Amino acid sequence: xxxxxxxxxxxxxxxxxxxxxxxxxxxxxxxxxxxxxxxxxxxxxxxxxxxxxxxxxxxxxxxxxxxxxxxxxxxxxxxxxxxxxxxxxxxxxxxxxxxxxxxxxxxxxxxxxxxxxxxxxxxxxxxxxxxxxxxxxxxxxxxxxxxxxxxxxxxxxxxxxxxxxxxxxxxxxxxxxxxxxx
Amino acid sequence: xxxxxxxxxxxxxxxxxxxxxxxxxxxxxxxxxxxxxxxxxxxxxxxxxxxxxxxxxxxxxxxxxxxxxxxxxxxxxxxxxxxxxxxxxxxxxxxxxxxxxxxxxxxxxxxxxxxxxxxxxxxxxxxxxxxxxxxxxxxxxxxxxxxxxxxxxxxxxxxxxxxxxxxxxxxxxxxxxxxxxx
Numbered sequence: 001x002x003x004x005x006x007x008x009x010x011x012x013x014x015x016x017x018x019x020x021x022x023x024x025x026x027x028x029x030x031x032x033x034x035x036x037x038x039x040x041x042x043x044x045x046x047x048x049x050x051x052x053x054x055x056x057x058x059x060x061x062x063x064x065x066x067x068x069x070x071x072x073x074x075x076x077x078x079x080x081x082x083x084x085x086x087x088x089x090x091x092x093x094x095x096x097x098x099x100x101x102x103x104x105x106x107x108x109x110x111x112x113x114x115x116x117x118x119x120x121x122x123x124x125x126x127x128x129x130x131x132x133x134x135x136x137x138x139x140x141x142x143x144x145x146x147x148x149x150x151x152x153x154x155x156x157x158x159x160x161x162x163x164x165x166x167x168x169x170x171x172x173x174x175x176x177x178x179x180x181x182x
Numbered sequence: 183x184x185x186x187x188x189x190x191x192x193x194x195x196x197x198x199x200x201x202x203x204x205x206x207x208x209x210x211x212x213x214x215x216x217x218x219x220x221x222x223x224x225x226x227x228x229x230x231x232x233x234x235x236x237x238x239x240x241x242x243x244x245x246x247x248x249x250x251x252x253x254x255x256x257x258x259x260x261x262x263x264x265x266x267x268x269x270x271x272x273x274x275x276x277x278x279x280x281x282x283x284x285x286x287x288x289x290x291x292x293x294x295x296x297x298x299x300x301x302x303x304x305x306x307x308x309x310x311x312x313x314x315x316x317x318x319x320x321x322x323x324x325x326x327x328x329x330x331x332x333x334x335x336x337x338x339x340x341x342x343x344x345x346x347x348x349x350x351x352x353x354x355x356x357x358x359x360x361x362x363x364x
Contacts, residue, residue, distance in 0.1 A: 049232065050231065077259050077260055077263050078259055078260075081259050081290075081311045082311075084311055084314075085310055085311045108263075111311075111315075114314055114315065114318070115311075115314050117314075128267055129263045129264075129266055129267045129293075129297075132266075132296055132297050132299075132319075133293075133296065133315045133318065133319075136296070136315065136318035136319045136320075137314075137315075137318045138318075
């Protein structure tokens with residue numbers, strides 16, 4: 001059966017953290033949708049500045065977690081800061097946990113997981129600046145290129161993308177995990 | 183006696199959140215130093231993009247909290263994300279609390295206070311995206327243009343600057359607060 005993966009992002013996502021998983025997932029033959037808050041193109045962040053504009057495939061109003069097998073959350077500092085105040089985005093994220101589907105978050109993306117209230121008791125990594133926020137939210141934080149805790153895949157920064165993509169794909173192939181919940 | 187105030191910032195500070203308190207404090211006749219991690223000029227963030235470069239008066243290596251009567255922390259998304267991973271910055275911030283001196287933080291600046299571990303039990307406001315991070319760190323978060331809790335002055339965004347500056351100046355004039363501690 002065809003696998004379909006959602007990448008949720010808005011303006012200020014770290015470019016490589018969207019492009020690299022997108023390419024790796026397509027190479028596996030998966031369908032991938034870039035999902036955002038509205039139809040407008042979203043601008044990446046790269047080398048410390050605004051980068052290119054990217055096309056949005058689906059808006060949150062058009063789809064729901066049941067349409068997808070897994071969720072990928074790119075980082076960037078600005079992108080999760082904008083997403084985490086949007087209740088629609090938090091519901092979408094939380095539904096993947098409720099449906100026991102793989103979720104992969106890199107860099108600052110775990111901020112959105114904090115606001116979705118799905119990190120308590122989970123073992124994770126992230127960009128180091130948000131370590132304290134994750135620990136205060138109940139996560140066990142470890143410094144490792146990729147951490148897999150029952151279908152929750154997390155990495156620290158773009159340098160970890162190879163390991164991040166490999167584990168993400170492994171989890172998608174495994175399918176649902178009964179311990180991934182919300 | 184002359185009052186001297188530190189404004190701690192690095193690249194990506196919201197321009198108005200440094201300029202407006204700086205001007206208000208100087209108008210009161212206070213001495214104000216822009217303090218940063220290194221001597222290099224720091225770049226502001228304004229209207230959703232990088233703005234002008236600002237001169238740094240003192241580096242953290244040159245000064246300590248005992249040289250100042252109060253501390254101001256401008257926001258911006260990028261600025262506190264860079265500061266909060268610098269142990270020197272966290273020690274500097276924490277020392278103002280230990281010395282019972284006023285601290286004022288606006289917008290996303292409270293992230294630095296979370297990493298300095300000084301928000302547990304405090305009543306505060308902030309930019310709404312970091313509300314959850316503050317609550318998880320033990321703060322009582324309220325939605326108000328300015329919140330004053332025993333020499334800790336917090337506001338939500340640049341629209342609150344008038345009220346923020348007024349309370350900041352009031353607290354500086356009052357001097358030390360025995361309940362402000364770390």
